[in-house]
Amino acid sequence: MVTKKKGVREPTLQEVIVTFIAEDGPRKISGMPKILGSSYQSINSEALKLGRLGILEKDSDGLFSIAPSIDPVEFGIEAIYSDSDDLTPHQPERERTLQDKFEDLLKSVGMNKGAKTITEIYFSGDDIWNAQWLHHVLSGYAKGFVTEAQSRLIMGNWTIKNGIPYRQEDFFVD
Numbered sequence: 503m504v505t506k507k508k509g510v511r512e513p514t515l516q517e518v519i520v521t522f523i524a525e526d527g528p529r530k531i532s533g534m535p536k537i538l539g540s541s542y543q544s545i546n547s548e549a550l551k552l553g554r555l556g557i558l559e560k561d562s563d564g565l566f567s568i569a570p571s572i573d574p575v576e577f578g579i580e581a582i583y584s585d586s587d588d589l590t591p592h593q594p595e596r597e598r599t600l601q602d603k604f605e606d607l608l609k610s611v612g613m614n615k616g617a618k619t620i621t622e623i624y625f626s627g628d629d630i631w632n633a634q635w636l637h638h639v640l641s642g643y644a645k646g647f648v649t650e651a652q653s654r655l656i657m658g659n660w661t662i663k664n665g666i667p668y669r670q671e672d673f674f675v676d
Contacts, residue, residue, distance in 0.1 A: 513612035515548045517643050521610040525659050528567040537658035539651035601625050611655050616647040633668040
């Protein structure tokens with residue numbers, strides 16, 4: 503297990519859920535526990551709270567999605583509880599390189615310090631389309647900057663988005 507670096511703020515489960523849904527699109531809670539490294543009950547409870555706060559919406563099929571008025575990039579726990587109704591509209595997505603997208607993923611799970619360096623290390627490897635290399639970078643080079651839960655989220659998200667063969671049980675022990 504990757505150890506938590508002293509003084510580094512862990513993203514809340516609510517922030518992780520919002521980031522995950524923003525990146526992957528609408529999801530059912532049942533598919534999230536293994537990827538996010540939390541229990542179904544915890545994720546469901548936090549998703550329902552986010553629904554009551556107007557951050558997430560749940561459709562008739564049980565899929566949670568980001569409410570149209572919410573900008574996931576600027577989502578933060580402080581924003582949920584603020585009294586301000588001034589929500590920033592979505593900006594058109596600029597054309598980004600694969601490296602930019604990977605670095606953004608690292609930052610979206612709370613890995614702000616070292617994200618650029620870890621991105622450079624990952625893309626300097628021989629096989630960026632191999633889950634083993636991604637796991638090696640996260641568990642070795644990024645050790646101390648990323649928790650196991652963040653590693654699970656990064657690996658799950660990156661491999662799904664890029665069609666990289668990946669089975670969580672090959673890399674993480676539950």
